[in-house]
Amino acid sequence: MFASLSAIILLLVAPAIQAQTVYLAGDSTMAKNGGGSGSDGWGQYLGQYLTIPVINNAVAGRSSRSYTDEGRFTTLINTVKSGDYVIIEFGHNDGSANPDNGRQVAVGDAYDTTATVTAADGTKILIHTFPYYIQNAVNSLKAKGAIPIVSSQTPSNDWASGAIVAAGRFVGYAATAASRTSATYVNHYGYVAQSFQKLGQATTKTFFPVDHTHTSPAGANVVAQAFVRALLCGTNTLKSKVNSAGQAVPSMASFNFI
Template sequence: MKAFALIALAAAMSAAPAPAEPLWRLSLDGSGAKQGFVPVPAGQPYRAGGAGYEPGSRADALLLSAAVPEGLYRVTVTFGVGHTTVKAESRRLMLLDVTARPGRSVTRSFLVAVRTPALTPPPLNAPGGDHVRLGAAEAKVPDWDDRLTLEFLGQPRVKTVTIEPATAPTLFLAGDSTVTDQPSEPAASWGQMLPALLDDKVAVANHAWSGETMKSFLSGLRLDKLLSQAKAGDWLLIQFGHNDQKAQWPQTYVDPVHTYPAYLKAYIAEAQRRGITPVLVTPPERRNFGADGKLVGTLDEYVAAMRKVAAEEHVALVDLNAASRAIYEALGPARSPLAFNDGGRDRTHNDNYGAWLLANAVAEQLAKVDPSLAAHIAPGAVHFDPAKPPLPEQVRIPESVARSSARPAGN
């Protein structure tokens, strides 16, 4: 499968289709008027079908939205003097601390996947549905709306923004709350940090959501939506286990001996028949420390089952469980990242710092299991050592505008 992925990626890169006409050329500082850029003056609110700022925007945190159809987009931003971090949609980290010095502007590009809940309706009398089955809370997050939202944090001095349709190899993510784009602070997951560790030649489409299991991801038509957007040469990263193990959830419980391996193999088959490369990701461990300072395993049966399936099916495995154990034990109980100020009761989820560490661990292993991706992963991630993680003061990720202490639904 590695050879196939390498060939497919090379073909996608070399195809070089004629560049699409940009949907938006936006000027945030008044520059670019002569080049056909549309001015977006400070305070101009977003209106349906247009471009403007979302509520909550302020001097150190701009929330800019532009109406776009579902698809993949290349966003090119020119920065003036300052330090700017860029997030997209539900706080996906795209660029971390872009620095522009006096006398020089800086231009950077990245890829953003935009989706809606809509699905092609099934034929008459066929089972299925015409939309992903979202809960009331999820239906309100930016990942599913009719626009592309960008968040500029820090000392944002954005000059221009260009948004144009793109085609690129894509990493699709299927999983639960430890993977999803968490919509509000302080929670964060590795999937929403991963885009910042890739260059602008490979995209990330994160379809994970809180509370999901391998069963519910199917019954909610999430896998259908994901597969409707994926193409040959893409990747499907599959990480489940935290909610699958909940026997108290009878409709979605997936036991580690029979159903968990069977569902993994079904996901693998659905990907492979479409020319998509499946990658299994073992679920990160919960932060339950024993008296010896080592983590107490809570997912061991599921991790072992996933490793066995990867070997049997000859598919790539990212052992995030092992990497997370190394990270948390290196930091120790006192410094292990906690997403919620609840006295340490939540030992599963992460804050921005913890999510960044796990994303680096995933990227480091992706570079090893699939050489076609190595050249597109940030050097710092390629050489990341889980046993020697950077300390919190070395990882500064600005918080987003919208903040909430609410716990995500499920683990």
């Protein structure tokens, strides 16, 4: 009788227990078919390496600013529940533009620096820095009980003297935003760069059939594996959700970039 009662209670309680989910917020390098023409973003391949589901909310062409201005962070904040993970990765589209393209951010790593830019129709627009948009999103997600992970942008297929070119300013900005908010930081740029360099320039070139930024499905999977390796080498709670396939992703170097 007692066993039966326990089973009934378990059945009644079970539907209320919601599993954790990983949400992704980013640009075309993370998004499904992000660059078109058969390309794909790494976010499409992350789920096979985790024990919890992944929902890819990355959108091609977005920056930290446009993702904010379009209300996409707000929607994400309203969607997450306590214990969910949110991986945020921007940088490819956040650079300066003239006239304003709706994506550029103010130059610098300060939180409160602003700039006034001019749109093609002459409209003056006040914009903020990359850390401003990222930190606001992170703090709002944390207020909901979610667990944000700030990830640096991925490298493009750009080489100099036999190595992937050095990281640009948005990699450092991402690290700064994570540090200020006490969020986990993943140097995805560094881990992908070491993977590409280990595989070699000729092989890496095959991962970029469209342009120097957007990966093929095979390339996207390598980029996803690099992210998983970064998790395993770092200090974060998501690493406990890496499954056996994730544990087996190749380690491309004897050192790490975290």
